[in-house]
Amino acid sequence: AQKVTQAQTEISVVEKEDVTLDCVYETRDTTYYLFWYKQPPSGELVFLIRRNSFDEQNEISGRYSWNFQKSTSSFNFTITASQVVDSAVYFCALSERGGGSYIPTFGRGTSLIVHP
């Protein structure tokens, strides 16, 4: 079973629509970190956010917001009023304290296409 599941392979929206990217993770650890990265068409991976397992407070940064729910093991990412520049592949990742390796596990990514 995958530790990080991003079930949406591709999402297509029209500019100004709100869009939510889902991330479901699996861990037996009580201490862990979750991350989101953005990979625009140019290819580089850009760090967006890090959240630890003890902080369930939702976070908002401009048009971006993140909803962390331990009860459902989800860390979803919402873009409000999407723009063409938001078109990218978005990756969710999990890093577990007791995982034996501190290397994060990445999901397969969700490709977001925002049409003008």
Next chain:
Amino acid sequence: DSGVTQTPKHLITATGQRVTLRCSPRSGDLSVYWYQQSLDQGLQFLIQYYNGEERAKGNILERFSAQQFPDLHSELNLSSLELGDSALYFCASSPEAGGYQETQYFGPGTRLLVL
């Protein structure tokens, strides 16, 4: 700009050849990680170095090797290249040994095409 640099940006070579990818971490970061991203395998962790020493090993082929130098830059050597090695190779860095709480900052990647 993450502060992590990678050269070259693009590389085209032939099967059986050997190439070297280079990475310079962010200023002050001690750990360097190498990843391979291909369409069918997603983002795969290859290897990590911390302050010159190998720290963690992932799905790295025996044909691949890496090292981290005293100035903390790192090189990933790929030899006896096969068509299937065509991929985007990322380097990432983090401040310390790579604890679970650390954020990795990625470079722009090297796109390798093996013909």
